[in-house]
Amino acid sequence: MLDTEKIVDTIRRLLPKEYSLEIESKNVSLAFGRAKVRYFDSLFIENYKVFREFKIDNLNRINIFAGFNNTGKTTLLEAIYLLTKQNNIGAFFELVKLKNKLTKLNTHYLNSYFQDEIRISGRFNNLKTEINIKKFEAKDIDKKDDYLASYESISTIDGEELHNTVHSFESSPIIRYVDRVEILCNSIFKSPYFYNQQEIINTHSKSVELKEFDFVVEFISRHIDNDIEDISLTERNGIKRFLVNSKTFPEKSVDITSYGEGLQRIFEIALSFAYCKNGVLLIDELETAIHYSLLVDFTKFIQELAVKFNVQVFVTTHSKECIGAFVENGIYNQDVNFYTMVRDRDNQVQTIIYDDKTLLNELEQDLEVRGW
Secondary structure, three states, rough: OOOOHHHHHHHHOOOOOOOOOOOOOOOOOOOOOOOOOOOOEEEEEEEEEEEEEEEEEEEOOOOEEOOOOOOOHHHHHHHHHHHOOOOHHHHHHHHHHHHHOOOEEEHHHHHHHHHOOOOEEEEEEEEEEEEEEEEOOOOOOOOHHHEEEEEEEEEEEOOOEEEEEEEEOOOOOOOOOOOOOOOOOOEEEEEEOOOHHHHHHHHHHHHHHHHOOOHHHHHHHHHHHOOOOEEEEEEEEEEEEEEEEEEOEEEEEHHHHHHHHHHHHHHHHHHHHHHHOOOEEEOOOOOOOOOHHHHHHHHHHHHHHHHHHOOOOEEEOOOOOHHHHHOOOOOHHHEEEEEEEEEOOOEEEEEEOHHHHHHHHHHOOOOOOOOO
């Protein structure tokens, strides 16, 4: 009688392996330590997806981008995120994985996905910074028959270059060479289409460490559900979950996923600020799952947290109500820039900038900022 399990195991061992591009970045350093920094004041995307020779000057603490679909709003956030990550090439691989809804990113997928060189630069903390990510064919490679492609990130801060190189293979482990991993600042890309539990756990830990977590729970209790008394991180059977203590369920805690998507999204975004202290938070489609009646209070809370933690915020939105909320909340309007993104006759992406007074007038004139 055949041993089916042994046969299956033998076949699995004979099949070529698909090697993952998961790279754990240990000993990551911050370019400016933990001192208070000044955020991006300009951005230049020389080449990244839909962007060619795209420039924005005079960036503010809060920067809101609206416009039709396919004008590059989400891609702009990606570019800024990659610039903050400098030579941490693992962050680029992770972004590709999340964007394409992959459980794991393997070498074959990346080889077919990544074609064009990425070149992005800007001024952060009054210093010029650049990132260049490219695919190339290495010459002096052993296992030539197994070789697929090589990837290199070159980052520059105030003239100092750092390199990170990865050689990928069809059925062998990747080879990596790195000077050291240095990022510009702590940053998070919050998208309604990504879910990264470890990232949420990390943001919770930082909020607790800085004794700022209670402010998040207080906001949720005051504006969403008055019965909520606390939210705690608990591990059961090796799985970490956020549990809500509520007057509605006095005898037991309830998993936060039992509540609406809006509460969960507000919770995750608000937690991100402590983690991104002296850094950058990128929020794609801010209004997604959040009831319009909460937008004025939540945008005010976002601005308060941005000042408290010295975080520069980049937001995309399709919602006129969301844009109006930043104006109507009446707080730190001088800290907010509004942009509409359009394509010109040559199909290049351009922006139109509004200050709060101009935007308010345009909103009253029924400015169209929604998607198709």
